[in-house]
Amino acid sequence: MNAPTTDAALRIADLNIQFGALHVVRGISLTVARGQTHGLVGESGCGKSVSALSVMGLLPRGARRTGGAIAFGGTDLARQSERQMARLRGDRIAMIFQEPMTSLNPAYTIGSQMIEVLRRHRGTGRAEAAEAAAAMLARVGVTAPDLRLGQFPHQLSGGLRQRVMIAMALLCSPELLIADEPTTALDVTVQAQILRLLADLKRDFGLAVLLITHDLGIVARVADHVSVMYAGEIVEQAPVASLFAAPSHPYTRGLLASIPVPGKVRRGGVLGSIPGMVPRIAAGFAGCAFRDRCAHAMPACAADVPVRQAASGHSYRCRLVPGWTQAA
Amino acid sequence: MIEAAGLSRVFDQGGGMLGVPRRVVAVDDVSLRLAPGRVLGVVGESGCGKSTLARILLGLLPPTAGSVRIDGRTLAAIDRRERAQLIQPVFQDPMSSLNPRQRIADIVALPLLAQGKACGRERAGRVAEMLERVGLGPDIAARYPGQLSGGQRQRVAIARALAPRPRILICDEPTSALDVSVQAQILNLLAELRAAFGLTIVFISHNLAVVEHIADEVAVMYLGRIVEHGDAEQVFRAPRHPYTRALLASVLTPEPGLGIPDVPLGEGYPDPSQIPPGCRFHPRCPIAIDRCRSEAPARRAVECHLAGEGA
Numbered sequence: 001m002n003a004p005t006t007d008a009a010l011r012i013a014d015l016n017i018q019f020g021a022l023h024v025v026r027g028i029s030l031t032v033a034r035g036q037t038h039g040l041v042g043e044s045g046c047g048k049s050v051s052a053l054s055v056m057g058l059l060p061r062g063a064r065r066t067g068g069a070i071a072f073g074g075t076d077l078a079r080q081s082e083r084q085m086a087r088l089r090g091d092r093i094a095m096i097f098q099e100p101m102t103s104l105n106p107a108y109t110i111g112s113q114m115i116e117v118l119r120r121h122r123g124t125g126r127a128e129a130a131e132a133a134a135a136m137l138a139r140v141g142v143t144a145p146d147l148r149l150g151q152f153p154h155q156l157s158g159g160l161r162q163r164v165m166i167a168m169a170l171l172c173s174p175e176l177l178i179a180d181e182p183t184t185a186l187d188v189t190v191q192a193q194i195l196r197l198l199a200d201l202k203r204d205f206g207l208a209v210l211l212i213t214h215d216l217g218i219v220a221r222v223a224d225h226v227s228v229m230y231a232g233e234i235v236e237q238a239p240v241a242s243l244f245a246a247p248s249h250p251y252t253r254g255l256l257a258s259i260p261v262p263g264k265v266r267r268g269g270v271l272g273s274i275p276g277m278v279p280r281i282a283a284g285f286a287g288c289a290f291r292d293r294c295a296h297a298m299p300a301c302a303a304d305v306p307v308r309q310a311a312s313g314h315s316y317r318c319r320l321v322p323g324w325t326q327a328a
Numbered sequence: 329m330i331e332a333a334g335l336s337r338v339f340d341q342g343g344g345m346l347g348v349p350r351r352v353v354a355v356d357d358v359s360l361r362l363a364p365g366r367v368l369g370v371v372g373e374s375g376c377g378k379s380t381l382a383r384i385l386l387g388l389l390p391p392t393a394g395s396v397r398i399d400g401r402t403l404a405a406i407d408r409r410e411r412a413q414l415i416q417p418v419f420q421d422p423m424s425s426l427n428p429r430q431r432i433a434d435i436v437a438l439p440l441l442a443q444g445k446a447c448g449r450e451r452a453g454r455v456a457e458m459l460e461r462v463g464l465g466p467d468i469a470a471r472y473p474g475q476l477s478g479g480q481r482q483r484v485a486i487a488r489a490l491a492p493r494p495r496i497l498i499c500d501e502p503t504s505a506l507d508v509s510v511q512a513q514i515l516n517l518l519a520e521l522r523a524a525f526g527l528t529i530v531f532i533s534h535n536l537a538v539v540e541h542i543a544d545e546v547a548v549m550y551l552g553r554i555v556e557h558g559d560a561e562q563v564f565r566a567p568r569h570p571y572t573r574a575l576l577a578s579v580l581t582p583e584p585g586l587g588i589p590d591v592p593l594g595e596g597y598p599d600p601s602q603i604p605p606g607c608r609f610h611p612r613c614p615i616a617i618d619r620c621r622s623e624a625p626a627r628r629a630v631e632c633h634l635a636g637e638g639a
Contacts, residue, residue: 240584
């Protein structure tokens with residue numbers, strides 16, 4: 001399930017991750033092109049965040065990569081040493097998180113943390129680094145940047161902290177930005193502002209963005225390509241317009257039906273919901289992981305599931321043949 | 329009928345070692361009235377006072393001024409046992425509102441025990457009935473909260489709230505910690521239970537799409553006040569307060585091609601310890617005029633000088 005792209009910044013191929021006996025990421029493949037945003041969407045526990053951490057070489061204790069390649073430029077990140085990864089992180093690859101305090105140190109000022117990034121990766125002198133840091137803060141819409149450099153993270157509002165984290169991530173002009181639920185903790189009005197900022201930065205810097213989110217609304221508005229993850233697998237992958245115009249995997253369709261949309265879903269009507277719960281997948285699991293919750297499941301779903309093409313660049317992993325949604 | 333008249337709540341925060349003492353006005357002279365069987369959605373961003381309002385309505389926090397009445401009786405004058413039969417809460421995070429060391433059966437039975445009415449067998453019967461009502465199997469009764477999924481825990485919290493057969497439910501962000509597919513299950517369940525029990529519901533949420541779906545009427549809160557209150561259909565179709573409009577514009581529906589809305593609110597983040605003079609929304613308001621900076625708008629359904637003037 002991999003759209004061919006000539007200008008790929010990141011190409012994940014057949015990535016597998018195990019957490020003890022659990023097989024949490026099962027053979028995912030995706031490509032993030034330069035200047036594009038790839039949305040990796042799914043519900044909690046689907047494996048989207050651990051996939052992102054794996055790209056960064058930051059897998060938590062107990063998790064290990066059991067296969068796959070992660071091509072970034074000319075290098076396979078899966079084969080880099082910890083020391084080599086440390087050089088790439090915060091430099092050519094940057095990551096931002098839901099909670100800015102996970103990447104900001106509460107004990108240091110904004111300025112000293114930003115200056116440290118430039119000194120470490122670029123060997124920039126202190127005064128020059130401070131100037132660059134202030135310029136980047138201004139670029140991401142932080143008012144009074146020189147004042148902010150002297151402040152501690154706790155002195156800023158949530159939206160400002162998020163902007164500071166983004167500024168810090170972009171200091172070394174990364175080629176790839178991994179954003180894991182970057183606006184989930186923010187109020188809706190601030191969320192819109194931050195997403196606009198990310199879109200501008202993507203365009204201006206030619207950034208490749210891998211956006212991890214549970215929110216199909218964000219994906220629809222921000223992403224160019226989408227991968228829908230369920231129980232460790234990508235079950236559907238498509239250009240954004242195609243995915244929302246013709247969602248083809250029963251899970252994608254179930255997710256979309258469960259979202260209340262003002263003006264679209266009848267008020268007070270019954271929302272679509274997906275019965276049951278996500279299964280835990282142990283190594284050696286076979287067949288479609290969604291079959292126990294799927295209204296269209298058949299006995300054959302317990303065996304290997306084919307990948308089908310719904311349209312150009314739009315694939316889904318299901319026995320149902322293209323066009324089934326019209327027949328159903 | 330639940331009524332709130334002139335509710336205010338002020339928190340005085342000590343300055344600590346170095347700080348200056350702060351006075352936070354979390355809820356500022358809020359009045360509302362909700363007829364039996366109706367669902368009121370309360371929306372607003374973090375710090376707008378919506379959760380403080382929920383706690384006052386539940387009688388968990390005394391108001392600094394004003395009162396809550398249920399069927400004309402002051403909430404403060406109703407004793408705890410009777411109150412449990414009138415009004416019950418459902419909170420955002422069931423993991424922190426359910427005792428992790430109690431079995432589900434005991435958790436759901438607790439409000440019945442507090443009521444002191446039902447005997448052991450009757451309680452067990454009611455617990456089994458409530459669990460079934462919220463779509464949980466009888467095998468759940470012997471388990472602990474940590475053994476359940478987030479959606480199951482929220483169902484337990486709802487079963488516990490409904491066990492004393494209250495007439496009013498105060499839900500504070502009941503689906504915010506859940507995945508969307510689970511959120512849909514809980515919203516469907518609440519709608520079903522509302523019809524079955526004739527519940528009156530105050531539904532507090534930051535998610536406008538969810539409120540639009542479930543509520544009959546909507547109150548939009550900003551810095552402690554309800555700045556717009558009206559029929560849900562009307563508020564969502566034709567919002568009149570500029571803040572309501574900005575909130576609605578910020579909702580990201582799953583419709584590609586629409587792009588990201590430009591929300592013209594600026595960066596001035598609202599601080600409930602420093603409520604601006606005049607209209608409290610004026611520093612972020614894209615259409616504010618001079619009058620908004622000095623004169624507070626009249627206390628009415630839409631608290632805006634410009635509402636109704638094509639604002």
